[in-house]
Amino acid sequence: MSEQATVRMEGVGKLFHGVQAVEGVDLEIRRGEFFALLGPSGCGKTTLLRMVAGFEMPDRGSIRIGGRDMTGVPANERPVNMVFQQYALFPHLSVAENVAFGLRVRRTPEPELRERVAEALASVQLAGLAGRMPAQLSGGQQQRVALARALVNRPELLLLDEPMAALDEKLREDMRQELKTLQHRVGISFLYVTHDQQEALELADRIAVMERGKVVQVGAPQEIYEVPQTAFVADFVGVSNLIPGKVVERERLLVESAPGASRRVVLALDGFGRVEAVSRSAMETGARVTLCLRPERIHLAASPVEDLVNRVLGMVERALFLGSEIHYHIRLKSGTLVRVHDSYSPLQPARREGESVYLQWRAEDSTVLTR
Amino acid sequence: MRVPARVRLLAPPLAWIGVFYVVPLLLILAVSFVSRGAYGGVSWTPNWGNYGRIFDSLYGAVFFRSIVLSTAATAACALLAFPVSWWMARSPKRSQETLLLLVLIPFWTNILVRLYAWMFLLSGAGLLNSALQALGLTRGPVDILYTRGAILLGLLYGNLPLMILPLYASLERIDKSLLEAARDLYASPAQTLFRVILPLAKPGLAAGCILVFTSALCDFATPDLLGGAKNMLVGNLIQQQYLVARDWPFGSALSLTQMLVIGGGLLLFRRLEKAA
Numbered sequence A: 001m002s003e004q005a006t007v008r009m010e011g012v013g014k015l016f017h018g019v020q021a022v023e024g025v026d027l028e029i030r031r032g033e034f035f036a037l038l039g040p041s042g043c044g045k046t047t048l049l050r051m052v053a054g055f056e057m058p059d060r061g062s063i064r065i066g067g068r069d070m071t072g073v074p075a076n077e078r079p080v081n082m083v084f085q086q087y088a089l090f091p092h093l094s095v096a097e098n099v100a101f102g103l104r105v106r107r108t109p110e111p112e113l114r115e116r117v118a119e120a121l122a123s124v125q126l127a128g129l130a131g132r133m134p135a136q137l138s139g140g141q142q143q144r145v146a147l148a149r150a151l152v153n154r155p156e157l158l159l160l161d162e163p164m165a166a167l168d169e170k171l172r173e174d175m176r177q178e179l180k181t182l183q184h185r186v187g188i189s190f191l192y193v194t195h196d197q198q199e200a201l202e203l204a205d206r207i208a209v210m211e212r213g214k215v216v217q218v219g220a221p222q223e224i225y226e227v228p229q230t231a232f233v234a235d236f237v238g239v240s241n242l243i244p245g246k247v248v249e250r251e252r253l254l255v256e257s258a259p260g261a262s263r264r265v266v267l268a269l270d271g272f273g274r275v276e277a278v279s280r281s282a283m284e285t286g287a288r289v290t291l292c293l294r295p296e297r298i299h300l301a302a303s304p305v306e307d308l309v310n311r312v313l314g315m316v317e318r319a320l321f322l323g324s325e326i327h328y329h330i331r332l333k334s335g336t337l338v339r340v341h342d343s344y345s346p347l348q349p350a351r352r353e354g355e356s357v358y359l360q361w362r363a364e365d366s367t368v369l370t371r
Numbered sequence B: 001m002r003v004p005a006r007v008r009l010l011a012p013p014l015a016w017i018g019v020f021y022v023v024p025l026l027l028i029l030a031v032s033f034v035s036r037g038a039y040g041g042v043s044w045t046p047n048w049g050n051y052g053r054i055f056d057s058l059y060g061a062v063f064f065r066s067i068v069l070s071t072a073a074t075a076a077c078a079l080l081a082f083p084v085s086w087w088m089a090r091s092p093k094r095s096q097e098t099l100l101l102l103v104l105i106p107f108w109t110n111i112l113v114r115l116y117a118w119m120f121l122l123s124g125a126g127l128l129n130s131a132l133q134a135l136g137l138t139r140g141p142v143d144i145l146y147t148r149g150a151i152l153l154g155l156l157y158g159n160l161p162l163m164i165l166p167l168y169a170s171l172e173r174i175d176k177s178l179l180e181a182a183r184d185l186y187a188s189p190a191q192t193l194f195r196v197i198l199p200l201a202k203p204g205l206a207a208g209c210i211l212v213f214t215s216a217l218c219d220f221a222t223p224d225l226l227g228g229a230k231n232m233l234v235g236n237l238i239q240q241q242y243l244v245a246r247d248w249p250f251g252s253a254l255s256l257t258q259m260l261v262i263g264g265g266l267l268l269f270r271r272l273e274k275a276a
C-alpha cells in the first residue's frame, strides 16, 4: 500500500477521565509536507501529537504511519521523532551525545555515527558546540540541539510541540525562517503544533484548525484565511469582522462549474443593512448566516466609489499607527464597531479620529458562513 | 584593624567546629598514643603499641567482617531502595508526602525498641520460626537470630531510609519528558533505565551509599542485639574498649582506624563513581 501519505488518521479519539480531548479526527499528512495543527489552548493538539508519537494510545480510530498501522506499537518502535516543548535534552550528556542518543541505541557503527552527528550539528549551525553540556546553552541553542537530535535519525515524520514557545519574539522570527529552510532541505514531513496563527500561516503547507478536540477545517494557509468555513476559524485565524444577519435574496449561479460554484446573495446584516455577498453553498432565504469581512478588504474613502457595491458610512473612533499599516476602529451609525486595516503611505494622509468615512467593498471580498 | 567580612562570617562556624570536632579529635589522637591507666582511664606515658594490636588476627577479623557486612548492607539497601524510591517519585504528587512520612515513621521509635522487635521475630521461638514450622518448611527451629545474616537484615532494615531519601530526591527531579525523549529515540524501558535514569540518579545513589556505609560501619546496637557475642563488629569493639574493658587508648586507636577505613572507602567509592 505505497501511498503519498506519511500519516493517515481515521476517526481518532481520546477520552481523559470524562474529557473528550480528541474526537473523530481524520487527517492525512503527505510526504514532505509541513503540516500545522492550529488551535486554542486545550483543544487537544498535544494529545493528538502524543498519540502519533506513541505516548498516548487512542481509544478509537487508527493511526497509520508510512502505511503501517501503529495500534499497539510502542513509542520506541515508531519511525517518528519529536522535538519537545521544553526540548527535554539529557542534562548528563554533551550536545554531541544528546544528538547521538538515538543512533547509539540503534547500534550505529561508530564512524557512521560520528559522521551523522557532525552533519546534523552542522545543519543547525552548532558545529562548534559539540562538547558543551545542555545547561551551558541558550534557549535557541537548546532548540537547535533538540532539532538535530531528532533529525539525525532521519525519521519519516518529525513532531514538534510548540517549539517556539520558550523563545523570545525576535529569536522566534529567525528560527521560523531557519526551520522552513531546514524542512525543505531534509524533505521530512513535519507535524507542527502551535496556537499561534501567524506561525502556522507562515510556515505550513497545510493547516488543520482544531476546536474542542475536533478538526474543523483543513487547507492551505491562504484557503483557511480567505475561505474560512466556520465563524470559529474566521475569528481564530487572522482578524475578522463577523457580522450576523440573514439571507434575504438569492440569485442565479454566477459560475456554473460544479465545485467552486458561487451564487450572489443579498443579506440583511445586523447594524449594516443590505449587503451583497458571494456564497459557495446553496442557501435558503431567511437562513441565519454570519458574514466574515476581513479588515484589509474594506476600502476607506471620503466619497463613494462606483464599482464597490457595498457601502456604509461610519466615523473613525480610533486610529492605531503600526508602521506599515494603520488600524482603524470605525463606529457605524447603528453603533456597530468595524475594524479596518489600511496600508500606510506618507503620500496619503491617515484618517483622523472623528472623521466620517465610507466603508466599501465588493461582493467577493467577504465570505458567508453558515456555522 | 578591620576584620574582613569573610572572616567575620566564618568565625562562628569555625569556632563551633573547633570546639566540638577538632579538639575532641585531637584528644582521641593523643589518647591513642598513651597507655591505659591501672584502673581504667589514661596514664600519660607514651605507648606506640595500640595500633599494632589492631593487626592482631582477632581484631583484624572484626574489621574485615565489618567492612564486608557494611558493604553488603549498602548494596542490599541500594537494590531494595531503588524500586521503592522510583515508585514513590512517580506516584501522584499528593501521595508522595504521605509515602515519605511512612518511610520516616520508624525513625520516631528508638532503635533499641525496633531491634528487640526483630529479636522477637527472629528468635528460635519467634514468629518467623513458628511460621516456617507451621508451614512444614522446617522441622525444628532454625538459627536465624545471632547470625551474620541477622545482622545484615538489621543493618538493611535500619539504614534503608538513609538510602531511600536521597535516592527519592534525585529520582523525583527527573522530568517525565526526559523518559519520553528516550523512548522517542528508540530506547526500550531497560535502555531508558541504564542510559537516562541511572546516570541522573547517581548523585542520590552516591549520597545514599555513603550514608548507609558510614552508618552501618559505626553501628554497635544492631550487631550487639542481633549478632550476639560471636559476631562482633568494629562498633561493638570500640564500645567494649571504652565501656567494658576501660581501655581508652586502644578504643581511641580503633576509632581513628575506623575513620581511616571510612575515609578510604569514600575515596574508593569516588573512584568507582567517576569510572562508571
Ligand SMILES: Nc1ncnc2c1ncn2[C@@H]1O[C@H](COP(=O)(O)OP(=O)(O)OP(=O)(O)O)[C@@H](O)[C@H]1O
Pocket: A016, A017, A019, A020, A021, A039, A040, A041, A042, A043, A044, A045, A046, A047, A048, A195
Ligand atoms: N494526561 C491527561 N489527563 C487528563 N486530562 C488531560 C491529559 N492530557 C490532556 N488532558 C485534557 O485534554 C484536553 C486537551 O489537552 P491538550 O494538552 O491536548 O491541549 P493543547 O491543545 O495541547 O493545549 P495547549 O495549547 O494548552 O498545550 C484538555 O482539556 C486537557 O485538560
Ligand SMILES: [Mg+2]
Pocket: A045, A046, A047
Ligand atoms: Mg499542548
